[in-house]
Amino acid sequence: MIEITTKQNLLENISKCKLREPVEIEMKRIISMCTSPFKEQLLNSLGYNIPATLEYNKRFRPYLIELSSQAAWLELDDVFVKPATWVEMKHQASLIIDDIQDWWLVRCGKESAWKKYWLNTALDLAYYLAASPEPSSLAKSYFWTKWRKLHDYSMFKQQCLSNMVCWQELDLVANKWWKTIRDYFNIVDWKTWALINFALHSWSMPYQDLYTEEKSQALTRFSMLLARLYQIKDDIDDINKNKELDPSNIYYYVDQDSEKLNSLCKNLREELFIAHNKLKELKIVKYDYLLDLVKVLLPEEEFKFNVNKIE
Secondary structure, eight states, rough: OOOSSSSHHHHHHTTOOOTTTHHHHHHHHHHHTOEEEETTHHHHHHHOOOOOOSSSSSSSHHHHHHHHHHTTTTOOOGGHHHHHHHHHHHHHHHHHHHHHHHSSSTTTEOHHHHHHHHHHHHHHHHHHTTTTTOOOOOTTTTEEEEEEOOOOOOHHHHHHHHHHHHHHHHHBTTTTOOHHHHHHHHHHHHHHHHHHHHHHTTTTBTTTTTTTHHHHHHHHHHHHHHHHHHHHHHHHHHHHTTTOTTOOOGTTTTTOOOOHHHHHHHHHHHHHHHHHHHHHHTTSOOOHHHHHHHHHHHHHHGGGOGGGOOO
């Protein structure tokens, strides 16, 4: 049984994730194929030299693949490495693009890629990471594939990536024309949610008897609510650390009112618990590991901001 009880305990679990080392080895292998002189910049952009914390280099999406498969009481094997690598490299590419579009000077406590390496080089880094190889079709060794019909999930994967790119435009016009909470959710649902949704689907994709439309919709609903809370918590951390705020920060979508934010987050948490019950009802997961993650990583008492820190 897995125990997720404290943030320190969670960080230890993430650090010991069985996918972490294989994913980093695979990312280095992909980068080794690069014939350009910027291999070192690519490695730096992936955050290899940053100590793992719950904010930086936690490889959160590969960890979600591992945790969700364990919650489903499924064996984790090598076939998860390629989709976990794919999702992590797409995530890292999106961070470089975010920093360029918002002109952030710092990423993970260090100079952002565009500031350190020049804008055009940073764009090349993002292009390379975004163009990382497609994950091959999954086939678990403990199934006899001759008796199973494989599910083609390539369109699902492509839709996740397409949504993430297309809806990035909302982030660029945030707090100008798009000002409602629905607009905020649109930004989160297609940016933060896209890769989290792919991660939570990864273990259920290979076979038709695991991947059904009803189960996919249930996973999609749960992952969307998780992504919203995850992004709101990240926004609140920026507020409370007195950082310069992104125009798409939740602060601007709740009328700068902490009580309104508290009510919003309470409703999201209630919906997320209902969505998790649906996962158990459909026998998608057996254990409550994903809920344990939410309780520790996104505790209810931390969903409030200090208005005195905002000018």
